[in-house]
Amino acid sequence: MAGEGTVYTTSAGQMEDDGWSLPGALWIEGDSLAPPCGSEPYVVQRILAVAALQPTDVVFDLGCGDGRVCIAAAEAAGCAAVGVELEDELVTKAHLQIEAKGLGELVQITQGDLLELDLSRATVLVIYLLPEAMELLKPKLVDCLRRGVRIISQQWSIKGFEPSQCIHEFVDGFNVLLNVYDGMGCIKEQQQVHA
Ligand SMILES: C[S@@+](CC[C@H](N)C(=O)[O-])C[C@H]1O[C@@H](n2cnc3c(N)ncnc32)[C@H](O)[C@@H]1O
Numbered sequence: 001m002a003g004e005g006t007v008y009t010t011s012a013g014q015m016e017d018d019g020w021s022l023p024g025a026l027w028i029e030g031d032s033l034a035p036p037c038g039s040e041p042y043v044v045q046r047i048l049a050v051a052a053l054q055p056t057d058v059v060f061d062l063g064c065g066d067g068r069v070c071i072a073a074a075e076a077a078g079c080a081a082v083g084v085e086l087e088d089e090l091v092t093k094a095h096l097q098i099e100a101k102g103l104g105e106l107v108q109i110t111q112g113d114l115l116e117l118d119l120s121r122a123t124v125l126v127i128y129l130l131p132e133a134m135e136l137l138k139p140k141l142v143d144c145l146r147r148g149v150r151i152i153s154q155q156w157s158i159k160g161f162e163p164s165q166c167i168h169e170f171v172d173g174f175n176v177l178l179n180v181y182d183g184m185g186c187i188k189e190q191q192q193v194h195a
Contacts, residue, residue, distance in 0.1 A: 032086050033133035038065045039154065043176050044072045047152055050167065050180055051124045053077035060122040062114040067094030069126050074106040083109040084117045119144060128154040142187060151181040161186050
């Protein structure tokens with residue numbers, strides 16, 4: 001977990017190699033609910049596999065960056081995908097990709113605050129956010145589990161929830177950690193009382 005005042009910077013090398021999204025970005029904890037960094041392509045593929053996507057699914061990525069998870073989901077499963085992202089530059093990048101790939105019918109990405117997004121259409125929820133963000137989202141996450149939405153959280157677990165599956169791999173020097181939640185059984189008793 002990032003400590004208070006954590007600063008993340010991106011180097012040119014990283015940007016070319018792994019798709020970090022904002023050239024020269026400087027992010028200081030408190031700026032937003034997570035730093036602007038994209039999931040590695042390998043991780044994106046793992047997320048899609050774990051989600052076992054069907055064409056009828058609607059994937060939501062909260063804080064979608066350049067839209068890579070949404071785009072990959074639509075390409076792989078032909079399902080709809082919805083993303084919301086705070087950073088204009090990333091939204092523009094996503095829109096260019098969606099247009100170039102002809103995915104406009106399936107993938108919808110908007111600029112805005114993920115806390116405001118209506119999740120009622122979601123069947124799969126993908127999050128790669130700081131633990132504090134997940135606390136703010138907690139009531140919506142509980143509602144999602146109640147409706148049978150599969151939640152995949154990258155890197156951090158959701159406090160008070162018990163993952164039904166926890167995937168931890170070390171690939172190409174990267175730690176990959178995915179926590180999967182599906183169903184109300186993932187909510188610890190105390191949380192259920194307050195839900
Ligand atoms: C760790 S990145 C993950 C990006 C993408 N989901 C992926 O896996 O490639 C988190 C993203 O959330 C965005 N973000 C942070 N706070 C946000 C907010 N309040 N509303 C929308 N997006 C936000 C950041 O700008 C960043 O692009």
